Amino acid sequence: MHDSRRRGPAAPRSTRSTGLVLALLSALAFGGSGTAAKPLISAGLDPLHVVWLRVAGAALVLLPVAVRHRGVLRRRPGLMVGFGLLAVAGVQAFYFAAIARIPVGVALLIEYLGPPLLLGWVRLVQRRPVSRAAALGALLAVSGLACVVEVWAGLGFDAVGVLLALGAACCQVGYFVLGDAGGDGEDPVDPLTVSAYGLLVGAVVLTAVARPWEMRWTLLGGSVAMGGSQVPALLLVGWVVLVATVLAYLTGVVSVRRLSPPVAGVVSCLEAVVATVAAWVLLGERLGVPQVVGGLMVLAGALIAQTSAPAGEPVSERSLPAAV
DSSP, X not given: OOOOXXXXXXXXXXXXXXXXXXXXXXXXXXXXXXXXXXXXXXXTOOHHHHHHHHHHHHHHHTHHHHHHTTXXXXXXXHXXXXXXXXXXXXXXXXXXXXXXXXXXXXXXXXXTTHHHHHHHIIIIISOOOOOHHHHHHHHHHHHHHHHHTTGGGGOOOOHHHHHHHHHHHHHHHHHHHHHHHTTSSSSOOOHHHHHHHHHHHHHHHHHHHHOGGGSOGGGGGSEEEETTEEEEHHHHHHXXXXXXXXXXHHHHHHHHHHSOHHHHHHHTTHHHHHHHHHHHHHHOOOOOHHHHHHHHHHHHHHHHHTTSOOSSSOGGGSOOOOOO
């Protein structure tokens, strides 16, 4: 492992550029999960079973990493367990519980209140400054997201559903805060290990919730309809596991450390835009003018936010693990 601490006046710009690219890649990877998962759900798989396949499959892929770095679990158990409970299991469980009671678009919008809530955490709890650019970017991105999901088409108030969606938003805050915390201190944990243990803990929790032994396993051996074509079910499962989970979490954690949690949080709002466009291209779902305008607003918010300086110490002064 080489010394990845960056020095010199040009280092912060290079580090932030890399972080922005990784944040965009993470949003692309996360955003494509729904497009790949929907044909599986339409074929008869329970949504919660698809989530379990996603998390458990990714945990299995990264199991050798967890075994190799098992000492981390003894040194920093709170980080590993917390990331698994909040960033993996919590977000998924609260979101799916919410959409059982309120429209999907409304639940998605509430979940993506995470970036503004994250700004509040940084300012009020961590007592670190928040730039105007980050705050403006978050406001613009959330407003655009409301257009992307066409929140007005499914307005309805269910107190329990709203609280569940807020729970998903709070867990999303935990994803960024814990992802950033793993790189701090004298005992940093590389993003690959954080992702491996987070997915492993999440898989254990979701196994108890999803009860995969009741899943229709025979469906995975056939093909499913996707945009007028037949696609092997296992191919879609592989995409959801390897790209939409392993790659998405790994690049997401690295981007949080190279940017800052507030900036990475705003950029993550692009996930909903990616999901909408992917569904339009691959599944034939319509894309209206409000969604196009909302997508541009989210993009503008992300661009404004990434111009802000990271809160706290400069990224150039952090030691970024080079195990990725």
